[in-house]
Amino acid sequence: MSTLALIIVQLMNGIQLGVMLFLMASGLTLVFGLMNFINLAHGSFYMIGAFIASSAVLWTGGFPSALVIAMLGTGLVGLALELGLLRHLYRKSHLQQVLITFGLILVLNELARIIWGALPVALRIPDFLSGSVEIMSGETYPVYRLAILAVGLLVALVLYFIINHTRAGMWVRAGASDRVIASAMGVNVGLVFSLLFAFGAALAGLAGVMAGPILTVQVGMGEPILILSLVVTVIGGIGSVRGAFIASLLVGIVDTFGRVLLPPALGSMIIFVFMAIFLAYRPQGLFATGR
Amino acid sequence: MPRSNKISAIGTVASIAAAAALAFTAPATAQNRELKIGVVGPFSGPSAGAAQQVLDGFMLGVEINGSKLGGLPTTVIREDDQLKPDVALQAVNKLIERDKVDVIIGPQYSNTLLATQRTMTEAKIINISAVAGPSQIAGKQCSPYFFSASFQNDEAHEVMGLYLQKKGVKRVYLLAPNYPAGRDTLNGFKRTFKGEIVGEVYTGLSQLDFAAEIAQIKRAKPDAVYVFYPATFGINFTKQYGQSGLIKDIPLYSASSIDESSLPAIGDVAIGTFQSTSWNFDTNVPANKAFTDAFVKRFNYRPTFISAYAFDAAQMLNAALTTVKGNLADKPALIAAIEKADFKSVRGKFKFNTNHFPIQNYDLVEVVKDSSGKLVQKTVATMQTDYTNAYVADCKMPKP
Numbered sequence: 001m002s003t004l005a006l007i008i009v010q011l012m013n014g015i016q017l018g019v020m021l022f023l024m025a026s027g028l029t030l031v032f033g034l035m036n037f038i039n040l041a042h043g044s045f046y047m048i049g050a051f052i053a054s055s056a057v058l059w060t061g062g063f064p065s066a067l068v069i070a071m072l073g074t075g076l077v078g079l080a081l082e083l084g085l086l087r088h089l090y091r092k093s094h095l096q097q098v099l100i101t102f103g104l105i106l107v108l109n110e111l112a113r114i115i116w117g118a119l120p121v122a123l124r125i126p127d128f129l130s131g132s133v134e135i136m137s138g139e140t141y142p143v144y145r146l147a148i149l150a151v152g153l154l155v156a157l158v159l160y161f162i163i164n165h166t167r168a169g170m171w172v173r174a175g176a177s178d179r180v181i182a183s184a185m186g187v188n189v190g191l192v193f194s195l196l197f198a199f200g201a202a203l204a205g206l207a208g209v210m211a212g213p214i215l216t217v218q219v220g221m222g223e224p225i226l227i228l229s230l231v232v233t234v235i236g237g238i239g240s241v242r243g244a245f246i247a248s249l250l251v252g253i254v255d256t257f258g259r260v261l262l263p264p265a266l267g268s269m270i271i272f273v274f275m276a277i278f279l280a281y282r283p284q285g286l287f288a289t290g291r
Numbered sequence: 292m293p294r295s296n297k298i299s300a301i302g303t304v305a306s307i308a309a310a311a312a313l314a315f316t317a318p319a320t321a322q323n324r325e326l327k328i329g330v331v332g333p334f335s336g337p338s339a340g341a342a343q344q345v346l347d348g349f350m351l352g353v354e355i356n357g358s359k360l361g362g363l364p365t366t367v368i369r370e371d372d373q374l375k376p377d378v379a380l381q382a383v384n385k386l387i388e389r390d391k392v393d394v395i396i397g398p399q400y401s402n403t404l405l406a407t408q409r410t411m412t413e414a415k416i417i418n419i420s421a422v423a424g425p426s427q428i429a430g431k432q433c434s435p436y437f438f439s440a441s442f443q444n445d446e447a448h449e450v451m452g453l454y455l456q457k458k459g460v461k462r463v464y465l466l467a468p469n470y471p472a473g474r475d476t477l478n479g480f481k482r483t484f485k486g487e488i489v490g491e492v493y494t495g496l497s498q499l500d501f502a503a504e505i506a507q508i509k510r511a512k513p514d515a516v517y518v519f520y521p522a523t524f525g526i527n528f529t530k531q532y533g534q535s536g537l538i539k540d541i542p543l544y545s546a547s548s549i550d551e552s553s554l555p556a557i558g559d560v561a562i563g564t565f566q567s568t569s570w571n572f573d574t575n576v577p578a579n580k581a582f583t584d585a586f587v588k589r590f591n592y593r594p595t596f597i598s599a600y601a602f603d604a605a606q607m608l609n610a611a612l613t614t615v616k617g618n619l620a621d622k623p624a625l626i627a628a629i630e631k632a633d634f635k636s637v638r639g640k641f642k643f644n645t646n647h648f649p650i651q652n653y654d655l656v657e658v659v660k661d662s663s664g665k666l667v668q669k670t671v672a673t674m675q676t677d678y679t680n681a682y683v684a685d686c687k688m689p690k691p
Contacts, residue, residue, distance in 0.1 A: 268496070
């Protein structure tokens with residue numbers, strides 16, 4: 001493998017990790033920005049998505065249908081949690097939000113253990129996405145990882161369109177900039193919150209489904225990715241989807257090259273070093289919304 | 292249902308109920324001396340599956356003897372250590388002081404075991420490990436009260452190093468997580484493998500995706516890849532390595548990374564990978580056939596190597612307590628009886644070395660599909676016989 005080919009492959013690996021993070025971080029940053037609400041249980045939606053998909057594949061036999069069921073299911077779980085519990089927390093302090101949503105992680109993990117068991121469950125690459133394709137002469141890349149790339153970029157495009165070119169997107173932007181004024185201007189902020197929360201949960205569920213076939217589907221799988229998503233959210237600027245997208249790709253690429261080029265101790269903390277340096281110069285993140 | 296079946300079913304239910312009553316409600320003031328055993332492991336969190344496998348293996352070993360070990364009615368108390376050394380120490384102290392246990396099985400991981408082993412030795416508690424075998428306890432920190440029913444951590448890796456060396460493999464690429472056990476295991480491999488190490492990579496403990504590392508392997512073109520990736524790491528790495536298609540040209544070898552509980556989650560891409568182990572489901576001895584049959588019947592899943600070692604822990608205790616006629620007070624006599632290892636191990640040959648770690652055989656197993664399409668590990672070769680750890684010379688075993 002030539003050095004150039006290796007760099008290109010690693011760049012693709014980095015971008016692919018980035019778009020996975022983006023699926024998680026976009027929901028997190030919108031909820032944080034719009035509702036000023038820190039939801040540590042966002043990683044649980046990722047886990048729930050993967051688990052529902054693993055069961056849905058058994059019922060329906062198909063990966064695409066399982067993906068849709070998992071997204072809908074995760075969205076519904078998100079909606080139920082928002083309506084039943086989380087909306088009562090918006091006026092509480094961040095510390096209380098962190099404590100309660102941390103407790104929610106433990107509860108959801110135990111529920112998942114009761115339903116799906118303590119052992120990892122299977123979620124396979126569907127046949128039509130298995131194998132590798134040649135991307136350069138003599139260089140192959142797994143088809144499924146290309147599919148992750150495509151799904152992530154597609155979601156980014158759809159989000160861009162919704163947020164910048166639709167009425168719903170306008171409400172979200174207005175709410176993120178100034179909740180009180182938006183409410184005074186006739187935006188039903190409560191409804192927007194609920195739907196947005198469910199939508200964010202569904203995206204996290206989608207990330208879980210896409211990650212399932214390459215990672216381990218098991219209880220607690222949401223926590224490691226949650227930490228990286230929080231890093232992305234902070235670097236991107238809280239509330240900014242555009243910021244989250246660019247930050248996701250940056251974090252994905254920096255992490256991938258950091259691991260390959262640096263000694264292991266430094267390689268595994270490179271993202272946090274990157275975040276610290278970045279925030280020292282730009283504490284509000286890449287694109288901060290008016291807050 | 293025919294009448295005879297019904298009666299035997301009722302009999303089974305009754306005997307289970309009786310066993311449960313014996314195991315869980317035997318009063319502390321029973322006339323006969325009873326045996327209390329604590330099982331410590333990470334019963335919550337991502338490793339809960341492994342903790343349960345150890346407990347199941349041990350419980351089967353107790354139940355198969357009529358819920359008695361060495362004739363003593365046996366109570367098993369389960370303690371969760373959350374895989375944290377400080378919590379493990381609390382759990383062990385609670386078992387010793389409040390529950391007044393005689394024996395502790397575990398803790399299961401090297402970090403939790405090392406944090407608690409001195410406390411157990413000072414309290415003169417018989418301590419059997421069914422999983423971790425840290426080099427410290429095999430060497431300078433060896434204790435008369437400690438016994439390993441499993442292995443010293445480095446063994447399986449040293450054996451694989453010897454095997455690949457003998458097989459004529461020249462260039463090997465190594466990977467492990469960046470923590471003490473990761474470094475120990477790869478050092479174990481390098482101790483015996485004298486060929487070229489073309490890459491030695493330690494990955495972060497929070498790392499899930501190995502695409503970048505796999506691209507580097509592809510560039511280095513080694514003859515073989517050797518990894519130590521326990522539990523979730525093993526599933527992630529094996530899945531991704533299999534998906535990359537490299538496995539056809541560069542075979543994947545490992546130890547303590549893949550077992551039959553993780554195979555369903557990995558899927559067909561695990562086929563053709565090789566592991567080093569001292570026990571396998573198909574280990575061909577009568578004691579193992581009896582164990583695997585009883586285990587599958589009782590728990591409805593296939594036991595893994597840690598269940599097998601935990602079962603052996605119960606059997607070696609049973610044999611030793613029978614020898615001393617259930618006398619728990621005379622610790623030196625009990626220790627001497629355990630040292631004899633006069634029981635039928637599910638791995639066949641089993642002896643204790645002077646540092647209370649096993650002398651045992653190591654086999655090469657390969658992941659294959661059995662006739663029913665299920666992924667299993669098949670024994671393909673014996674790599675070493677009567678193998679023992681490298682630390683035995685460092686252990687000056689004190690008197691109990």
